[in-house]
Amino acid sequence: MTPTRRGLLLAGGSGVVAGCGTTDGAAPGTRDATATAAASAIGPAIGPATPTEPTAALPDPEPWQPVGDEVEPDAKLAAARAVEELGAGGGRVTRVVYPQYGGLLDSSACVMVVAVESRRSGDRVRRRRLVADVRLRRRSGRWRVVSVDRAPTARAAQVRGPAAQVVGRPRIDLSGAALADLRDGRVDPLVVDVLDRLAEEVRLSVSVLASGHPRMVFGTDSVSNHTRGRAVDVWALDGTPVAELPLDSPLLLRVLTRAAELGSDEVGGPVVPPVTSGVHFANPLHRDHVHVGFDV
Numbered sequence: 001m002t003p004t005r006r007g008l009l010l011a012g013g014s015g016v017v018a019g020c021g022t023t024d025g026a027a028p029g030t031r032d033a034t035a036t037a038a039a040s041a042i043g044p045a046i047g048p049a050t051p052t053e054p055t056a057a058l059p060d061p062e063p064w065q066p067v068g069d070e071v072e073p074d075a076k077l078a079a080a081r082a083v084e085e086l087g088a089g090g091g092r093v094t095r096v097v098y099p100q101y102g103g104l105l106d107s108s109a110c111v112m113v114v115a116v117e118s119r120r121s122g123d124r125v126r127r128r129r130l131v132a133d134v135r136l137r138r139r140s141g142r143w144r145v146v147s148v149d150r151a152p153t154a155r156a157a158q159v160r161g162p163a164a165q166v167v168g169r170p171r172i173d174l175s176g177a178a179l180a181d182l183r184d185g186r187v188d189p190l191v192v193d194v195l196d197r198l199a200e201e202v203r204l205s206v207s208v209l210a211s212g213h214p215r216m217v218f219g220t221d222s223v224s225n226h227t228r229g230r231a232v233d234v235w236a237l238d239g240t241p242v243a244e245l246p247l248d249s250p251l252l253l254r255v256l257t258r259a260a261e262l263g264s265d266e267v268g269g270p271v272v273p274p275v276t277s278g279v280h281f282a283n284p285l286h287r288d289h290v291h292v293g294f295d296v
Contacts, residue, residue: 056124056125057125058091058092058093058118058120058125059093059095059118060093061084061088061093061095062095063080063081063084063096064076064077064080064084064095064096064098064099065077070243070288071101071104071284071285071287071288072104072109072143074142074143075104075109075111075136075138075143076099076101076111078136078143078144078145079099079109079111079113079132079134079136079145080096080099080111080113082134082145082148083096083099083113083115083130083132083134083148084096084115086148087115087117087130091119091120091121092117092118092119092120093117093118094115094116094117094118094130095115095116095118096113096114096115097114097115097116097129098113098114098207098235098236098241098288099111099112099113099114099134100112100113100114100207100208100233100235100288100289101285101286101288101289102133102208102213102214102218103214103217103218103219103285104218104284104285105218105219106138107137107138107139108135108136108137108138109135109136109137109138109143110133110134110135110136110214110218111134111136112131112132112133112134112207112208112212112213112233113130113131113132113134114129114130114131114175114207114235115129115130115131115132116128116129116130117130128153128176129153129174129175129176130150130151130153130175130176130177131150131151131175131176131177131178131207131208131211131212132148132149132150132151132212133148133149133150133151133212133213133214134147134148134149135147135148135149151176151177151180151208151211151212152176152177152180152211153175153176153177153179153180154176154179154180154182154183154184155179156168156174156179158179158183159179159182159183160183161185162189162192163182163183163185163187163192164182165192165196166182166192166195166196166199167179167182169196169199171199171200171202171203171204172195172196172199172203172204172206173203173204173205173206173236174206175206175207175208175212177208177209177211177212178206178207178208178209178211178232180211181209181210181211181229182209186209186210186211186229187209187210187229188228188229188230188294190230190263190294190296191209191229191230191231191232191292191294193262194232194259194262194263194264194292195232197262198255198258198259198262198292201254201255201258202237202238202251202254202255203236203237203238203239204234204236204237205234205235205236205237205239206232206233206234206235207233207234207235207289208226208232208233209226209229209231209232210226210227210228210229213226213227213233214226215227218285225266225293225294225295226293230293230294230295230296231266231291231292231293231294232291232292232293233289233290233291234255234289234290234292235288235289237251237252237255237290238251241288242269242270242287242288242289242290243270243287243288243289245270247270247271248271252269252270252271252290253271253273253274255290256269256271256272256273256280256290257273257275257276259290259292260276260277260279260280263294264279264292264293264294265279265293265294265295265296266279266281266291266292266293266294266295267279267280267281267290267291267292267293268280268281268282268283268286268290268291268293269282269286269289269290269291270282270286270287270288
């Protein structure tokens with residue numbers, strides 16, 4: 001099933017992506033202190049229209065800034081600014097939590113921007129966690145936004161059945177798009193189970209399951225396992241962005257190894273662990289997240 005999404009065309013053109021499933025070498029580490037704070041502060045996933053206390057003030061705008069050695073930081077910065085600007089004004093403030101790559105080529109890119117929109121509603125402020133699929137093209141050496149497509153969102157209370165087991169876990173932070181996929185039954189039980197079991201050992205910040213991710217593996221004609229509901233991307237572990245973890249981080253290596261032990265046959269990240277069964281891959285695109293998929 002193809003999700004219904006609200007797209008906004010910003011300029012002409014389109015992008016194709018080299019995404020989850022490639023096998024190049026890993027890029028050097030990056031650091032993003034802002035994202036670390038965001039991962040720790042946001043807490044459990046919030047879907048649309050979660051009320052806060054009466055007379056609450058809107059948060060101040062806080063433009064996202066790349067820190068350290070982010071891969072193609074200008075592309076992420078352009079994507080983050082587009083989401084911030086589209087979600088500003090009219091009693092709204094949008095803060096970018098983290099912009100994660102969904103695909104990256106020499107002249108085109110996809111950045112999946114996780115953000116929190118705060119909206120004034122009477123004397124209350126309502127918040128929702130968003131995921132926007134931002135497409136960019138590089139022209140004359142500069143990254144320009146082509147389109148912004150916001151994925152559908154849901155509330156945790158709307159998820160029923162076996163998938164509700166991961167929604168209730170305090171160690172799993174789910175975006176509104178991920179909640180919508182769980183609500184709509186788009187996620188394979190294998191993914192639900194591996195999330196549930198990984199969360200016994202580490203806190204997982206999930207960016208996307210199916211919605212918000214490119215339909216095709218970027219730059220190919222292969223349908224992504226995300227589209228099939230058989231993959232998950234995790235942008236932070238125990239509140240620290242994957243992009244900020246060193247390549248020899250025991251936490252990162254443990255999660256990559258454990259995902260394979262739990263049955264995933266498609267585990268991507270910044271580095272291939274020392275002991276691997278051949279299911280791991282690493283490349284610059286996956287410097288900022290861990291991909292856990294099932295290609296069965």
